[in-house]
Amino acid sequence: MFPVERMRRHRLNSNIRSIFKETNINKDKLIMPVFIDENEKSKKEIKSMPGIYRYSLNDYENYIKYLDDIGVKNVILFGIPKNKDSTGSSSYDKNGIVQNAIRIAKDNTKMNIIADLCLCEYTDTGHCGIIENGYVNNDKTLEIYQKEALSYADAGVDIIAPSGMMDGQVKAIREILDKNNYINTIIMAYSSKFASNLYGPFREAADSTPQFGDRKSYQMDYSNGREAIREIDLDIKEGADIIMVKPALFYLDLIHEAKRLYNLPVATYMVSGEYTMIKNSVLSGLLNENIIDEALTSLFRAGADMVINYFTEDYIKNHK
C-alpha cells in the first residue's frame, strides 16, 4: 500500500509505459470483410459505411491483391448475387459470386480466405433460411447450407463461417466436408450471434434486409448471456474450430466468458453499426481517431483471439 506501492511509477514515460503494456493489437489476427457484387460493373461506396465499398469481380481482383500487398493476412468474403429465389439456390452455384471470389483470392494472394455462409443474401425473402408458413424451416435450411459449404470447399476456401444461427449447422457442415474429404477445411462458427440493432448498415452493404418480420426466431436475444454460452458449448460439441461472439463492443462480457470457459480460439465481429458509430464520430471531428485503437484493444483485452472488423485495411496501412 502507499507509499510503498506507487502505481504511477509504471506510467512515467512512454518507454516505461510500453514495457508495462499488457495488451497489443496483433495485426495477423485482424480480418477484413469484403463485399463482392455480381450486379456491379465497378466499385461503389456503401453510403452508411464511409470508406467501405462493394466491388465488382474485376475491381475485387485488384483490391484483394492490394490487401495482400499491404500485409492484410485474412479476409472474410460476402457475395451479392444476381439472382435471388425462395431457396437461395445461387448460394451453391459453382460459378457463383463467392465461389469465383474464393478462386481469385486463392490464385492471387497468400491470405487466409474465409467465406461467410448464409442464405440471407440469396433468398428473395432476405431471411437466413427457407421459409415455410412464415417460419424458417431449420432442417431444410441445413441441406442448403451443406450444398453451399461443399461448393465453397470445392472452390478452395480455407475457412467456412456459418452465420445463419440454425440449430445443428456446424455438425451438418462438418459432416458434408468430411464425407467429401475436406478434412482440413476449418469451421469458424458464429456461435452466439445476437439479433442486434447494429446490423443496419450491413444490410445496405449486402442487400439482405428481411422482406417481412425480423430475425428474432433464430438470432439471439441480446438480454441472454447464459444462453450464449449454451450456443457456444453446442458448436464446440458439433465440431467448431473457432467460436464467435457477434457483435463485439456491447458483448465484452461474453467474449471474456467464452475465453475463460473454453480452450478454443474466440473470434469476435465488430459489426457495421459499430464501424459506423466510430467512423462517423472520427470523420465529424467529435472523437480522436485513437478511439479505433482503444476499441480494438478492448476486444483483445477481453479475450478475443481474432477480430473481424472494417478498420483492418486502414489499421494495417497505418501501422507498418
Ligand SMILES: [Zn+2]
Ligand atoms: Zn444470414
